[in-house]
Amino acid sequence: MILRRLLSGDLPRSRVLALILLAILAGLLLTPFAFPGAKALNVAAKVCVFIVLVSSFDLLLGYTGIVSFAHTMFFGIGAYGVAIALNRMGPTWTAVAVGAGSALLLSLALSLVIGLFSLRVKAMFYAMITLAVATAFQTFASQLSEFTGGEDGLTFKVPELLSPGFSLSEHPFLGVSLDGRLIAFYLLVATTLVLFLLMLRIVNSPFGRVLQAIRENAFRAEALGYRTVVYRTYSNVLSAGFATLAGALLALWLRYNGPDTSLSFEIMIDILLMVVIGGMGTLYGSVVGATLFILVQNYLQDLMKLASEGMAKVPLVRDLLHPDRWLLWLGILFVLSVYRFPTGIVGKLRAKSRAKA
Amino acid sequence: MNAATTSTPALDALPTVRPDRIPLLLLPVLALAAIPLVGSFSTWVTLTFAGLAMGMIIFIIASGLTLVFGLMDVLNFGHGVFITLGAFLATSVLGRMAGWTESESLARNLLAVLPAMAAAMLVAGGVGLAFERLIIRPVYGQPLKQIMITMGGMIVGVELIKVIWGAQAIPLPLPVAFRGSLLFGEAAVEKYRLVSVVVGLAVFAAMFWVLSRTKLGLLIRAGVQDREMVESLGYRIGRLFIGVFVAGSALAGLGGVMWGLYQQTVTPEMGGQINVLLFIVIIIGGMGSVGGCFIGSLLVGLVANYAGFLAPKVALFSNILLMVIVLMWRPEGLYPVGKR
Numbered sequence: 181m182i183l184r185r186l187l188s189g190d191l192p193r194s195r196v197l198a199l200i201l202l203a204i205l206a207g208l209l210l211t212p213f214a215f216p217g218a219k220a221l222n223v224a225a226k227v228c229v230f231i232v233l234v235s236s237f238d239l240l241l242g243y244t245g246i247v248s249f250a251h252t253m254f255f256g257i258g259a260y261g262v263a264i265a266l267n268r269m270g271p272t273w274t275a276v277a278v279g280a281g282s283a284l285l286l287s288l289a290l291s292l293v294i295g296l297f298s299l300r301v302k303a304m305f306y307a308m309i310t311l312a313v314a315t316a317f318q319t320f321a322s323q324l325s326e327f328t329g330g331e332d333g334l335t336f337k338v339p340e341l342l343s344p345g346f347s348l349s350e351h352p353f354l355g356v357s358l359d360g361r362l363i364a365f366y367l368l369v370a371t372t373l374v375l376f377l378l379m380l381r382i383v384n385s386p387f388g389r390v391l392q393a394i395r396e397n398a399f400r401a402e403a404l405g406y407r408t409v410v411y412r413t414y415s416n417v418l419s420a421g422f423a424t425l426a427g428a429l430l431a432l433w434l435r436y437n438g439p440d441t442s443l444s445f446e447i448m449i450d451i452l453l454m455v456v457i458g459g460m461g462t463l464y465g466s467v468v469g470a471t472l473f474i475l476v477q478n479y480l481q482d483l484m485k486l487a488s489e490g491m492a493k494v495p496l497v498r499d500l501l502h503p504d505r506w507l508l509w510l511g512i513l514f515v516l517s518v519y520r521f522p523t524g525i526v527g528k529l530r531a532k533s534r535a536k537a
Numbered sequence: 538m539n540a541a542t543t544s545t546p547a548l549d550a551l552p553t554v555r556p557d558r559i560p561l562l563l564l565p566v567l568a569l570a571a572i573p574l575v576g577s578f579s580t581w582v583t584l585t586f587a588g589l590a591m592g593m594i595i596f597i598i599a600s601g602l603t604l605v606f607g608l609m610d611v612l613n614f615g616h617g618v619f620i621t622l623g624a625f626l627a628t629s630v631l632g633r634m635a636g637w638t639e640s641e642s643l644a645r646n647l648l649a650v651l652p653a654m655a656a657a658m659l660v661a662g663g664v665g666l667a668f669e670r671l672i673i674r675p676v677y678g679q680p681l682k683q684i685m686i687t688m689g690g691m692i693v694g695v696e697l698i699k700v701i702w703g704a705q706a707i708p709l710p711l712p713v714a715f716r717g718s719l720l721f722g723e724a725a726v727e728k729y730r731l732v733s734v735v736v737g738l739a740v741f742a743a744m745f746w747v748l749s750r751t752k753l754g755l756l757i758r759a760g761v762q763d764r765e766m767v768e769s770l771g772y773r774i775g776r777l778f779i780g781v782f783v784a785g786s787a788l789a790g791l792g793g794v795m796w797g798l799y800q801q802t803v804t805p806e807m808g809g810q811i812n813v814l815l816f817i818v819i820i821i822g823g824m825g826s827v828g829g830c831f832i833g834s835l836l837v838g839l840v841a842n843y844a845g846f847l848a849p850k851v852a853l854f855s856n857i858l859l860m861v862i863v864l865m866w867r868p869e870g871l872y873p874v875g876k877r
Contacts, residue, residue: 303681312857316853316854319853452685504699511692515689515690
């Protein structure tokens, strides 16, 4: 019962999916103990950040049916907000609050303006306009190098509690030293969980239903008395807000921010792939998609390296399996998912369990 | 005299559409306004030619995109991949013919560049055909999926290009005869920019001729205006569309060769970087209008070069600024098309 309330009544509705989600949660919680080493911890942290980011994009794309290419802009605003504040004001919690707060305000205002001005037009135009705005913003950020550090980005110190130098106790616990990184990691996981459940609450509220109605048939929704422009703008603003928070989390974890980590168009494409492969229109899809994508990004290359070396004699196959070509395979998977299973992995799993029942 | 007056009433009854020439004035006005700002006349000539050359190349690339959108409401976010493809093909062809491109004779240089252009157009057109069949065909009329699928096609295409040519930038030196610049009094005009302007004008003229003087062009224009009406008259707009799509891809391939030579290096990301510029151009032109696209391209090229000289920081946003200004004046672009 508590679980049902916590998940806002939106249960996984598939035993396999429930197991996968539990495995992801357990994996994230146990990473510092089960997989020692900096890489595993960084991958797990990235999974957390992207779960928030991709879910917030799903709010827009999957639930409201809006294609925006400016999502990384808000992600970047969040990351830069925290980075600039910590860089200028020193490693204090006030700086974190000021940075995240002002970034949030900027994102909300910007998304409101973009939304009100351009959500009246067709999906195609909105996609183009956001693409143009996002590109302009990226140039803008790299031009303001006094604030943003330009192409080099910014490195900064985080509050002492989260820094590697801080130590909770002298004695390691289960072979893991209890330092500030560990605290930062669990803080990140907890924040991710809270933000995710909050988004789940939003999409399963009456407001979320209206968004889905607009996605299915904007004309009918309007006829039923819902101002579609207003609802679309709300959705835009909300999703921008969550993306900003995800950016702030990323900056806090990396203690660095630059255009390539939070603002680049590659990340935008990655998010799009994650949402579609995981499953649009269900937030669980974002969790599965983000986790899968980042695991692939970080570990498939090792596998492909093996395969590529095994195929060293066959010229074309060797190049196709080259570790740097991991995006090729995800791209093909993406195209296939848009055609064959537009509801993504999660939709497939749910359909299977429905067929069984 | 009498004959003339008796025949006119029938004509008068038809509402005549007066051609809208105001956007045409934009180019000279902009160019003239830039003279006092730039200050020196010779610099102005150089900048104007650079802008026109850039605009022509952009037009070659964007014309297909705008027609495809006009005909079928298909906006190809993967258009950039054909540019990249064309440019990389040029590196292969010209690389093989290094002896000819390094030769001093213009004829030999041309004999190297023309096959490169032909190869780029052929292959890009062929790939365009496959792209239309495999990627776009199944998602007609579903804009959301279209955006995603063409984006996906672009990702896969760029990765495949990396598989074939590698992920690094490849230098694409200009043939010897195109290097250096011509001096008109004080003003220096790079030879290659002249070439681009000539090729661009040739493409525009050919396109203009096809669209306004042939039956095919009539059908295409009619299809852009009102697709259902053309279909109801018994023409297969689907076939027309494939033809336009293939031609558009081939032109993008040609534009890729020219852009690659303009930049003198070719990277797998170049197509994606131009995409934004293309969208700005076709929005300015009024989605679907070739004439608007032509003016839009030249405007973008000129503004980018003037701004780059006058205020380099602003230059990075000049295109978007230009788009905003044009849209404030004409919210649907310079030449709004049909019912949209």
